[in-house]
Amino acid sequence: MRWWMLALLFFARIALGFQFQTAASVGGDLVTVFGIDYSDVGFLIGLFMVPGLFLALPAGAMGRYVSDRGLAFAGLSALALGGLVSGFGSGPVTIGLGRLVAGAGFLLSTLYFTKMIADWFEGREISTAMSILVMSWPFGIAMGQVGHAYLADLQDWRLPFVVASLYCAAAAAGVLLFYRAPAGRKAVQGANSTRLSRRELHLILLAGTAWGVFNAGYVAYLSFAPHRLEELGHPALQAAAVVSVASWIMIASGAVCGQIVDRFNHRNLVLIVCMTAAVVSLWLMGISGAGVAASLLFGLVGMAPAGVIMALAGEAVAPARRAFGMGIFFTVYYAIMAAAPPLAGWIFERSGTAGAPLVFGMILFACVVPAALAFRFVKTGERAVTSREDGQ
Structure with missing residues (x-):
């Protein structure tokens, strides 16, 4: 069962890299359409990571009250929502707002995906499992490098954001419907503590x-x-x-x-x-x-x-x-x-x-x-x- 859960979370976590890559892949189009420069594009790319600096501790504390599956679902949903906000944005400010929302979803998703795999593989091939999970990030970026440029040429700069959001939404549904916590871990969930030794x-x-x-x-x-x-x-x-x-x-x-x-x-x-x-x-x-x-x-x-x-x-x-x-x-x-x-x-x-x-x-x-x-x-x-x- 744990390998099935790893496969599920691997394909779900691809969404993180796929959504992250959108702004970088359409950066040239944004420069042309909105008259911004490439430093502004870099700023939009970097906004994706900003929420993690402030939300990591609160996100970790939320595990006391909400299940891992629920929080991973919320994170993927935020990634989907943020991509749509950027994709239908009327300018750099709206695109940046969408990147912040997606970045918050990235933090929540990656934190609880890591925890879920640690729970499933504790003491058993955890290095292999983490290695496979971590590689979903560059896989998603590579998918975006190839796919987003094609989608932008097919229509315009908005389509890569929309398609990435659809992938994130599908990943959220997959985690919600098919993820199961390992036996014995559900009882621990309600006892999650913030008191570390x-x-x-x-x-x-x-x-x-x-x-x-x-x-x-x-x-x-x-x-x-x-x-x-x-x-x-x-x-x-x-x-x-x-x-x-x-x-x-x-x-x-x-x-x-x-x-x-x-x-x-x-x-x-x-x-x-x-x-x-x-x-x-x-x-x-x-x-x-x-x-x-x-x-x-x-x-x-x-x-x-x-x-x-x-x-x-x-x-x-x-x-x-x-x-x-x-x-x-x-x-x-x-x-x-x-x-x-x-x-x-x-x-x-x-x-x-x-x-x-x-x-x-x-x-x-x-x-x-x-x-x-x-x-x-x-x-x-x-x-x-x-x-x-x-x-x-």
């Missing part, structure tokens, strides 16, 4: 930090690796194509990495190897002729442990407090994601070369390892204390 708080903060810097490093790669290749003489389209190779490969490599960790353990070793590969990949981007090799290494190895890192959130907090713990986890994630990209942009402007923000990306990826090692140290200490108490 000190160790749980430390663990969830470390997990959120690891996930935040990992994703911030990925954004640095996506944002500045193409510029670095252009500095080395690659045409813009070729540079973008080379960098995109990693995003396609990581969809498969993430699931493989999760399976390796679940079968053979050695989580820390896997993370050290993968983050070393990520750092080396960004360094190779600065060497003429090494762009394709760097992108392949980044997608095959560097980004492979996404689900392994996300699985830390499921390990950090007991089931009765997991919803609120996820709220803290995503608050840390959004705080890092709000600060790191502007800092990378500032580094780029000050240095005058894309190599400098890529060095910043290397530092971000390197920070994943101490955060994960500290997580495992605290977790191991907790087990040791529990064992001593049980022996008394």
Whole structure:
């Protein structure tokens, strides 16, 4: 049953990336129709992430009163509504309002999808399950990159928002009709608590930090690796194509990495190897002729442990407090994601070369390892204390 639930939530979570990609895919049309510039388009894209910084903790606390299925349904419904508001908007302000509504739905959906998979796979292949779930996001973005441009050419810029909203609505209906909580978890639902122990708080903060810097490093790669290749003489389209190779490969490599960790353990070793590969990949981007090799290494190895890192959130907090713990986890994630990209942009402007923000990306990826090692140290200490108490 748990694999059926994972499949359901995977296809439902594709909606998040599919809706997110709309503004980026029709950005050129918005510039033409409304007379805005590309910085305004970037602002509209970024609005999608703003609600998460403020709503993650309240969303986690809501798990005390509403079922996971109900909250995931509400999140997907907000994604559908936000897309329609943007799609039928009369200007940038209305489109931005729709992006905020959709962003709130994104936060609610991704928080409870993560919790639902953690509940189903607790102690059993959780790294594999999280890896598969996490890859639904780039899958949805890739779908949008291909589909939204076609839809916009077929009619106009509004159609991609409408189609994405229809997908979100179908996903909401699917979750509402077919999702079932694991046996024994329904009783816990009504007892959800916001009182984390000190160790749980430390663990969830470390997990959120690891996930935040990992994703911030990925954004640095996506944002500045193409510029670095252009500095080395690659045409813009070729540079973008080379960098995109990693995003396609990581969809498969993430699931493989999760399976390796679940079968053979050695989580820390896997993370050290993968983050070393990520750092080396960004360094190779600065060497003429090494762009394709760097992108392949980044997608095959560097980004492979996404689900392994996300699985830390499921390990950090007991089931009765997991919803609120996820709220803290995503608050840390959004705080890092709000600060790191502007800092990378500032580094780029000050240095005058894309190599400098890529060095910043290397530092971000390197920070994943101490955060994960500290997580495992605290977790191991907790087990040791529990064992001593049980022996008394």
